[in-house]
Amino acid sequence: MGEYQYPMNEDWSTEEAIDVIAFFQTIELAYEKGIERDVLMSAYRRFKEIVPGKAEEKKLCNQFEEVSEYSPYQAVKKAKKQAEDHKIKL
Template sequence: MEYSYPISMDWTTEEIISVVQFFEAIEKVYDKGIERTQLMEQYRKFKQVVPGIGEEKKVFREFEEVSGYSAYHAVKKLKESSVDKEIIKLP
């Protein structure tokens, strides 16, 4: 990818890795699909770093501006699904 992920300089190295892995999972949702359980695990780690809704919206918006991928829509589809082995995929 030819863009930078939205990260905060206040985050630790481990937190930055968790956020980057979450955004890589979002990219997979659009590129080839990802199992629901894998996306859920990455989202849980992301929420440990970005627990607030307001900050989540801000980071999601920044990510969409640079990548064109909507983390919001991917997470919405994740939450609508209840089958663990289901592949989460968006066009």
């Protein structure tokens, strides 16, 4: 896992912040080791509950990509194209 700060929003509850970090960690796993599609998509669905707006999603994902060099957009895009019970590796 990265040695960097995850993008945050001060309005989130502790639980929401933990869930957003968990989503970014699934992206890291997708790049570093591979992750089950369903795990990534479940984390993404929870992320979208917390960050429903496209503009904020894009801003947070871009911030994460800047510090980590991992693209949440590319990982989710690949996961959406894969069948269930499939491992995602970028």
